[in-house]
Amino acid sequence: MKISLVILINLSIFFILIDGLKIQNHHHQHHLSLAQPLSLKYSNFQVKYFQQKVDHFSYSNNDTFEQRYIISTEHWKSPNGPIWFYAGNEGDIFTFANNTGFMWDNAKKFNAMIIFMEHRYYGESMPYGKKSMQNLSMAGYLTVEQALADYADFIVDIHMTINGARSSPVVIMGGSYGGMLAAWFRIKYPHLCVGALAASAPILQFPDIYDCEGYNRIATKDFTNYSPKCSESIRRSWSAIRRLAKTNDGRKFLSEQFQLCEEFPEQQVQTLIDWIANIWGTLPMIDYPNPADFLSKLPAYPIKVVCQYLTEPDSNDKQLIQSIAKAISVYTNYTGDTECNKINESNDRLGTNAWDFQACTEMVLPECSNGVDDMFEPEKWTFDEFSAGCRQKYGINSDRYKALIMFGGKHISHTATNIIFSNGLRDPWSAGGVLETLSDTLIAIKIPGACHHEDLRSQGPNDPKILLEAREQELQIIGDWLQSYYEQNQIEFKF
């Protein structure tokens, strides 16, 4: 077993913080304020807390905790108006509420109540407060099944406690991991929702059914499409960095160029490379057509801006790194406010700890690169090495088949119904998504040119036509689900 923490860090080179489904060492956390602002760019909502069971599946632990949610009934029509429920994913619920404009933009037309529920062990919804991730006996209840059961219990409570909501049909929505949760919720609790909008949900990105190079291949293509010289510059930069890192002068140069807060010793060159690769791996998710502030404050089409600096792959090491560093600063310092970058700061946000744990237990999402079809340094992935690293970190083995056994993997087409799987085709996560329509009611919507759950974002001035059409199609299908529910249950309701 040659695995060590170093390998775990290697595996983590593209792992991003809030919404990336990857594990370990999210080196760009300095772009996010550590204390999430308790504010929404939308209005007329309330923040509430629901008393939730820590363990839905045994009676050995009968603890409860306060689970946070955001609710807006501004446009809701009582009785029986629909409920649009966002299945919160790995982060503060305000992040998702702020970046899921689709729900706020369209609730009025559907007379819909809006709920964003925070995922357990993220944001303020900590079962054991600040100690929640401290040891297995407290952290162990961070599982997908528990999270889905949280949503189930809560939805039933909403039906029973909100006047007029007794027969309100629920549409569950989510993006990325939240999209997986939405799809899985519909699969496991179809009696509690009429359908799921699963945006950019890589439910097929699991060991043994997934080509682990998929993510990096698409990410690379996103750079190549602006200019082959762009991705080629990145591909060549790795060896340039390694050469420069061998001398004091070279390391000084690298530190200056990348605006590092501290110089790094030679043996930390991997950390620097991981930090850079992580940013290149992240940008393809968020190469949105409008300026955005999702993972970092960025201009419209940030990769296009990045690639303007990467036009000379053949230049010498120092010149190449100078241009790479300028390109990186589009991500790290678009606002000009960043004083310096910390590449080896261990992220102590609970959210990160929590996702690392999920990724090491049930949410094993293989990632690798070959350096040929992608612009990254070659990196193999094997379950055994991955699991060994997790065992070292948490004392438990990874669950190789858990998600497939629980939720069906590829074998959902004959039994699941009413799920929209939407994927932006420039989103690297689409490699693990459902890209073909599986049945009359399991609809794949592919959005060429779009990135990570771009359809869930607020409508913006630069949105391409195909994105607008995808949103319209989604609303049409959701409307059909609701219509059919009202007819079947003989409820008169106009939306």
Next chain:
Amino acid sequence: MKISLVILINLSIFFILIDGLKIQNHHHQHHLSLAQPLSLKYSNFQVKYFQQKVDHFSYSNNDTFEQRYIISTEHWKSPNGPIWFYAGNEGDIFTFANNTGFMWDNAKKFNAMIIFMEHRYYGESMPYGKKSMQNLSMAGYLTVEQALADYADFIVDIHMTINGARSSPVVIMGGSYGGMLAAWFRIKYPHLCVGALAASAPILQFPDIYDCEGYNRIATKDFTNYSPKCSESIRRSWSAIRRLAKTNDGRKFLSEQFQLCEEFPEQQVQTLIDWIANIWGTLPMIDYPNPADFLSKLPAYPIKVVCQYLTEPDSNDKQLIQSIAKAISVYTNYTGDTECNKINESNDRLGTNAWDFQACTEMVLPECSNGVDDMFEPEKWTFDEFSAGCRQKYGINSDRYKALIMFGGKHISHTATNIIFSNGLRDPWSAGGVLETLSDTLIAIKIPGACHHEDLRSQGPNDPKILLEAREQELQIIGDWLQSYYEQNQIEFKF
């Protein structure tokens, strides 16, 4: 809160041991040998053990235990022959294997592998050995969801470890609580089985959606149908017993008549009444057309035999009790081997403790009687009183809505597929069963004249035609599921 253990005992008057889905005080355990024989009346099987997780839904408890199963590959055709999987319920797995002749009788025609898997916390499948029910931290993992996940993990393991079984379609079967598990398994893990045969599965027998008098009304009808005087005799016997129990002489008389091992004090008259009522409540489940040894060794149509003694409801107290006692002995002493009956022996079989716990937590199945439409003493049921009793006993509240939230209750018709709900209409449990076909693939098979999962029993010489036809229909549908699976997966297989 006037609830106490006495009320719990009152509630339990019809609760039966192995397969009755009721809680508490199974007074007839002296008819069952306490050590289940490790033998089957069928041959060519193996008994094996599977290393199972104690907790499938958290990582706080990473213990494992050995789960027992019976497997027969005698008729199985490799590769890809079907697997008939019995979802073991609340008892030693040999009991179910011996009383589910349907699987043994028909496996050959289908080239099917047979597996009976024991439910956790029953028989030998004890997560913490003899201490398993000792406290909540050990007993708490006795839940339906954990049991279903046991079956899921095991089925995947069978696919992966038995040569030629990789693509073997699984049909899940079960009777009573096992039938509920079979139906729920298909609902929760449709990717792991092609369909479920849920025999006598009262999945609608839960608080707020069930008329709690249903069970006793049907039970009473089973006696009345042989003769109205029969049920009338029983109805009148309660006050006769209470009158006799007021004097020493009367209690002596009662003890002699009912062959009690010990005389009972006046305040224990309720215990005697519970014991008798329990037997009257049990017989309608097992009024089978052939002699059987399921819950007790019995003649064919035992209620018919019982009613031969109950022809004079108008006779005086002592005469009435004499005939009631003779009738009871059909159940308690058909073999003539019983020396005496113990009415207040607390049953220390783990199976009973375990079912009591399930009935107090998730499997809350309301039972009541009004004494008018049924022949029992009136007995109300309220969730709050029931739950208070459970809280007193186990320190936790009952889960009023758990089964409905988890499995959908009445709201399965639009999403679940491929389930046969079979019910004998003389079976009192049919009151909580699915009696109407819900969709093309959710088929209700009603069997007039049949009792508790009679269709799952071995074919016998007295089986009525309608029972044989029901079995044929079930086999036909199962065959269609398999056929369709092989076609969809383009596997050539003849059965």
